[in-house]
Amino acid sequence: MNIFQQSGLAIVLGMLSISAFGQTAQGSLGATSSGAMKVEVEVKDQIQVTAIDSIDLTYNAADTGGLTGSTEFCVYVNGSGEYTMKVGTAGGGAYKLAGAASGNTDEIIYTVKVAGAASGNGAAGSLAAVTWDTSSTTYKGYNTRDCSSNDNAKIEISITDQELREATTDDYAQTVAVVVTPS
Structure with a gap:
């Protein structure tokens, strides 16, 4: 056996002994010494919502029919992984816009689509x-954090004409939370 074959055999045997000891090996005392260790990286789910905007609508007396508004935004998931979307409201509760004026107890019910x-x-x-507060179907995320300026998600709200006509004149609002969860 020549020197290269012996060295190759020694390396293979050394690798086998490293595997047998859980991917680590301590060096021995001598003119030189070497040890081996295992390197591990665990990549956890990462997800981010960006470029989401408020939905502002105006209803005038001359308007007929309901109102619909939407916002498009970016959902990044590392590795273009899958996610679900949940649309909830601050403080919990249903999709109801509350009046801002003191004493106004009117609420405007709306629906949400994603x-x-x-x-x-x-x-x-x-x-x-x-x-x-119910999870949507599964969607695929974008693999760059800004979606390369190409939004990949959308939320739309709709208010019926009847809800708007029955409401007292006021400004109505509700804070809505969009929660995206890797799946």
């Missing part, structure tokens, strides 16, 4: 209704 991308780095697909 959409996300069906494939990695894709555009938001078809909107689907969601109920308060």
